[in-house]
Amino acid sequence: MGKAPAPWGRRLCAVTGNRASGGYRLFSLLDRDGPEPRPGQFYMLATARRWQERGGRPFLPRAFSVADADPEGDGLRLDFLVEGIGPGTDRLCALEPGEEVWVNGPLGNSFSDPGRAAGAILVGGGIGVAPLALWRRRLAARNVPARVLLGFRDEAHSGGLDDLFSCCEVGLASDDGHVGHRGYVTDLLAAMLEGDDAASAAVYACGPPPMLDAVALLCGERGVACELAMESPMACGYGACFGCGVPKPGGEGYLRLCVDGPVVRLG
Ligand SMILES: Cc1cc2nc3c(=O)[nH]c(=O)nc-3n(C[C@H](O)[C@H](O)[C@H](O)COP(=O)(O)OP(=O)(O)OC[C@H]3O[C@@H](n4cnc5c(N)ncnc54)[C@H](O)[C@@H]3O)c2cc1C
């Protein structure tokens, strides 16, 4: 088990596994020195070797949600689900066991308890399913009822299901209809919330911005508590560079998503 508090400096962690998970990669690190992460938190990651391969990119580390964490040996196994979309993610997708990764974290805030709600509804889109996997496990360990709705664009842009959500029932949607409901995952959420009142559930969502907007609207109309795990490009991850600013939802000013988020509570 990791030790508190979260370290400021980066540390090296060994890669213990890396496998395909649908169209994504799921890799594991052994963290011997960090504290246990809370669901929704993220790490800044950079490989120890060959990080600046493509014309010097990526120069900076990249942010990744922790998808699972479990005590293993003399440390903590951290799992990350990654979609290769550029130089940093492509390099992480190609990690081999025994390689090392610079790790800074866990960083940011985390999902909060459902409170007065009867249970949780977890809504994930694409690679945004990652932080919801750890949250579902933690809720299950505390016997908090959780329903899971996941949506993917197509087969190539989907993953994590068998590896991270195998022991729970999942409502599925896909834009191209290759699995589950043909359409958006928010269609499933709308049906689930139909006729429900504010106390029926607390909704936790992570996914592309249009999906988060739709979730916020559906929950706002019904007064349902809602937390969104958001993304913005991050350079430092701990509040120093002001590069991750996003407008405060429904308010004036900006949030530094790395310290005021990545989980943003609405309402
Ligand atoms: C808190 C947080 C958690 C994240 N968790 C995961 C995760 O679990 N798995 C995963 O695969 N990815 C995750 N990401 C996204 C990941 O950090 C980016 O995809 C990554 O930085 C891209 O780096 P790259 O060098 O591969 O590509 P780049 O060349 O840096 O980026 C490729 C494209 O994506 C855009 N982009 C890059 N980062 C972001 C961002 N954060 N938000 C919006 N657009 C962006 C760029 O503008 C560019 O168009 C997370 C991001 C944040 C902020």
Ligand code: FES
């Ligand atoms: S990433 Fe630097 S302030 Fe948020």
